[in-house]
Amino acid sequence: MTDRPGRQMGRAAALMMGSVLLSRILGYARDAVIAWQHGATTDTDAYFVAFTIPDFLNHLLAGGSLSITFIPIFARYLAEGKEEDGFRSFSTIATVMGIGMLFFIVLSEFLAGRVIPLLVPGFPPEQAALAARLTRIVIPAQIFFYIGGLLMAVQFARKQFFLPALAPLIYNAGIIAGGLLLGRDRGMEGFAWGVLAGAFLGNFALQIYGARRSGLSFFPRLDFSDPGLKEFIRLSIPIMLGFSLVVVDEWTTRVFGSFLLAGAITWLNNARRLMLVPVGIFGQASGVASYPFLSSLAAEGKKEEMWDTLSLTLRWVFLVSAGVAAIAVVLSREAVLLVYQRGAFTIDDTMRTASALSAFCLGIPFWCAQAVVSRGFFAMRDTWTPTLVGTGAWIVALPLYYLLQQSYGVFGLALASTAGILLYAGALYGILMRRTVGRRGVPGLIEFGKLALAAALAGAAGFFLLGAASRFIAWETVFGSMIRLAGGASVVGGVYFLLAFLFHSGTVRTIHRREDLLHPPGSNPAEGSGGNGVTPS
Structure with a gap:
């Protein structure tokens, strides 16, 4: 005993290592397809730059650290036998922060053309315009990453790792499929559409099933007095406001x-x-x-x-x-x-x-x-x-x-x-x-x-x-x-x-x-x- x-920790580590290994192999296949089709050009540079605003948006709302900020909160509710309170806090956080994410996604769609030239001042105008167009395609994926991150955090808190481990595999498979199906005709846009599809399927749709299977009960809830929301914001503010070297x-x-x-x-x-x-x-x-x-x-x-x-x-x-x-x-x-x-x-x-x-x-x-x-x-x-x-x-x-x-x-x-x-x-x-x-x-x-x-x-x-x-x-x-x-x-x-x-x-x-x-x-x-x-x- x-x-x-x-x-348990050893098995979890082995599972996550296996997931990361397979994800990296698919990531290699994804990058190999890009290299094979397009090499290293101004178009590929623009594609990789297109992730800068989405990554910053994810960082701004602490989306990249959801498992870090939410797991301790939800785990405490479980340890205290307050599972229903945990679900209410989840619903509040998902609703409030999801609305915030949608607002910034819409704002970014309008401002991408003006912001990209500031982020990569060495790009000529036509290359910056391509990067902005690709940015507008991949930005909506952030809502799937954000809500999916919360859904995965619920599963992690219950020490359930399998379905979250599948998320990056499906995500990379979506990018590869987009590139192979559309890359020849649409160039780097094909890979960008693959990003959107992979995020929806792997990080959102599959994780809804996993979280519900673990007992999650969700209902839209706007309650700014919710203690779980307050603690989530308190833990997330340093990550949102800080520009840690790991991120930037x-x-x-x-x-x-x-x-x-x-x-x-x-x-x-x-x-x-x-x-x-x-x-x-x-x-x-x-x-x-x-x-x-x-x-x-x-x-x-x-x-x-x-x-x-x-x-x-x-x-x-x-x-x-x-x-x-x-x-x-x-x-x-x-x-x-x-x-x-x-x-x-x-x-x-x-x-x-x-x-x-x-x-x-x-x-x-x-x-x-x-x-x-x-x-x-x-x-x-x-x-x-x-x-x-x-x-x-x-x-x-x-x-x-x-x-x-x-x-x-x-x-x-x-x-x-x-x-x-x-x-x-x-x-x-x-x-x-x-x-x-x-x-x-x-x-x-x-x-x-x-x-x-x-x-x-x-x-x-x-x-x-x-x-x-x-x-x-x-x-x-x-x-x-x-x-x-x-x-x-x-x-x-x-x-x-x-x-x-x-x-x-x-x-x-x-x-x-x-x-x-x-x-x-x-x-x-x-x-x-x-x-x-x-x-x-």
């Missing part, structure tokens, strides 16, 4: 990228999408799966147990993500060639995308870390700290975007992004550690340092080995890239784990002893390890 919560990093690279060569925004977008594959699989999925459990522990006032659970999750995520980062940095050209280079996507596009990818991938462990650590604050109903720290990190990093873009182009912009996420994740970790366990968490930093050093040395070894192998196996062909990717990943991964073991990494040595990967919350996985949760070496 004691290991039940840990096993992509927007910032688009703004500065608009002054570079045609295709630069597409190169950056494709590189970011590849970088986000391991971030989604290991970081985001683990954060989503662990969040209901962290929220339960925080609600019970068990801060130390919450830290132990979060720290254990983070160490395993960092172990894998650091190794993946080393592999991805060394093999960025091979990965881009295999994923994108076909049709209209040229070898020059591959080289420039790979340049950005190598810089983005340095930040993989820190993107993963912030996805887990930030949920420790959210579980304690603190949305101000992650937002303020993220905003500060973006302001500090902003000069880097300009300076590195001027000197190194797309590589510089990606490098600035990595510097910003390193600052953000590190600051968040330190603040949360101080608030929960204090100095008892310091040895965990040593563990992360061991893993980071092992990854850096493994990457350097792989770089020199692959350089020597270039005389025999060139990367410029599909066959050569496949061989180098398989062999290089095996070598870098093997060297990484060997070095981590030799550095006495407690996480790696846990694998060696075949201990359980997840301990139940409250069972104190740190017992006997000096309180840091790392298995003694």
